[in-house]
Amino acid sequence: MRENFQAMATLAAAKMRPVFPATPLLRNELLSERFEADVYLKREDLSPVRSYKLRGAFNAMRKVIPDQSLFVCASAGNHAQGVAFMCKHFGVTGVIFMPVTTPEQKILKTRMFGGESVEIRLVGDYFDASLAAAQKFSAEEGAHFLSPFDDEDVIEGQASVAVEIEQELGRVPDHIILPVGGGGLSAGTYSYFGNECGYTFVEPAGAKSLAAAIAEGAPVDVSPVNTFVDGASVAKIGARTFERLKTINADDVIALEEDRICATIVEMLNVEGIVLEPAGALAIEALGEVAERIKGKTVVCIASGGNFDFERLPEVKERAQRYAELKKYFILRLPQRPGALRDFLDTLGPHDNITRFEYMKKSARNFGSVLIGIETDQAGNFPAMFERIDAAGFTYTDITNDETLAQFVI
Template identity: 85%
Template sequence: MATLATTKMRPVFPSTPLLRNALLSARFDADVYLKREDLSPVRSYKLRGAFNAMRKVIPEQALFVCASAGNHAQGVAFMCRHFGVRGVIFMPVTTPEQKIFKTRMFGGDNIEIRLVGDYFDASLVAAQTFCKAEGGHFLSPFDDEDVIEGQASVAVEIEQELGGIPDHIILPVGGGGLSAGIFSFFADGCRYSFVEPTGAKSLAAALAEGMPVDVSPVDTFVDGASVAKIGARTFERLKGINPQDIIALDEDRICRTIVEMLNVEGIVLEPAGAMAIEALSEVADQIKGKTVVCIASGGNFDFERLPEVKERAQRYAGLKKYFILRLPQRPGALRDFLDTLGPNDNITRFEYMKKSARNFGSVLIGIETDVPENFPAMFARIDARGFTYSDITNDETLAQFVI
């Protein structure tokens, strides 16, 4: 059925390219291919599931409803315009204007966007209530058999473009639609790695409990995969996988790949789209000499996030640290501190926060260096000068307020 769905898609949009990446292939001594879903018309794979689910109920159904603040909304909007049907898309009030604009651009006059609630859950309830009242067709972003079948078209194209089944596939997991579709199509024909963000390990939790469970609250940084509860239908297809094939990646670590792919390869990836590539290092011993496909699931990246992404990447790599210094209020104290810095230690932030006592002031300092080994030596020099400080680099709670 996935093959038929893929054939039906071709008049609507072309197959996304499967490209061998020379940089990654050399690094991991393997043939590493990227399935470039970031090059689809809506810069993600989501339009596949939307297309397949909608084509099966048209023309009997002409009203489609969904709740989404991202790629699913854009995929549904694109398909509403293509099929000439009405779509009502519910989004949180807090959705960035860029995502609203792109959804409206893809859907044109065929869609209506309703902003409801501060969080996705409120938008979802509103969408489902409206859909029931109006007799529309609700389009789930992942927990729908027709959506799963549509996402499986990624696997169909991989086999067609590669001329066979790869040895190893690495793919991101959020609600499970993409991974369930690909896993169902290739079955035991290859080895898999399923990648989740550390802040939203819904698949790992479901496998541990034997059923989908809510892992709220989730870290929403990897917005394309930050799902609190994997779908019931998707988990039914994935429940037999080996838990050891699941890889959890720290959100800051994922930023490292986003920056490298942008600077070196000129590829723009969203956090979820970079996860499979970053996970290569976790399976380096398994993939030597193998044919490996990484699913670059999306490239809807808001460049206003780039400073944050760079910051996270540097912190993960150990190239940037933040600390609060207790600076004596005496002549020459600042000069004494500056003398502790090495030739490649650069101050990127210096901010008096408050005077905690008459003779001392609290200063927030950010230091960037070229190799992480510089920091132990720098802190040793600071200690030798008798300064008091607190390293807050990895204190996420405090960092949210002061960094």
């Protein structure tokens, strides 16, 4: 069974070569030194559409062409771009359904890859509405619906990543770290390598669909999900993908906080010059969770995508600083008397900088509420600062990690 899957995945990878080259497998010196291992990055961010998604689209489409010439999908991101690219390559028609709320940048990129071969339809405020419209249209028109992950041909196409890893490395790595969303990439890789290597499957903390499925023994809906890691924020893992993943060890599945992933995005950009989307950074950030396990071993992290909207960079930097405890927000109850503000400013240290100061309202006749953001150069500076604020008699509420309040006031 596995040998047959390996053969089909290897054939799929070979069929792709006239369309696009294998993505590079590069040893990363920074990460190798930090974790005392040979750490390689499989750079799917360097594919023609800056993600691995075109692999599954290519494999699923090549198997039904020329009998089928109309393809439909629902996506607001990488899957749409992969399908669009392949529709143009094969010279077939694609109808791509996207939510009305899809950022214009993603719409333009999808249109750029597909050209005249693709029609984009904006339907619904959320993905579920777009998906329902796409499936209805596909059934009515007799089109081929291209699932982003829950399709055997798509899984087989994504397994070409594993084929290339083995070819480029010359052997099976000791350990592979994979991001998990709907499960197409992880199911394909696990089905190809089997038990020949160790695994770490990484999900965003706000969308732990694989962990939930393993606990229940079947895919379950974990809605609502945190959509920050949009390339991996899936409410329910695919039935076909889970069928291939159901035997994995539950201890090999981990979840990472969204703010923590931001720290890796910033470091990879500033230090390595690598642009990663949040899902693309999952595997790299997970190295810290398995540091002892991978010492002295050959490890491959799959950087699954680099479709990063730079308009999000301020938010990513902000979240990274909050995770590293270099930035905090709090609401200060400021007495309405002369000199109160100066007294507060005296509690700040030489490395504490005010990045936001917003008078919100008077909470009482003699007090007002002020939203304050403080940035420092070392996390250890904050405890001492708060001690000085307490000693000065000020009342405040730390809202740094209050997600509900942060959405409205930060």
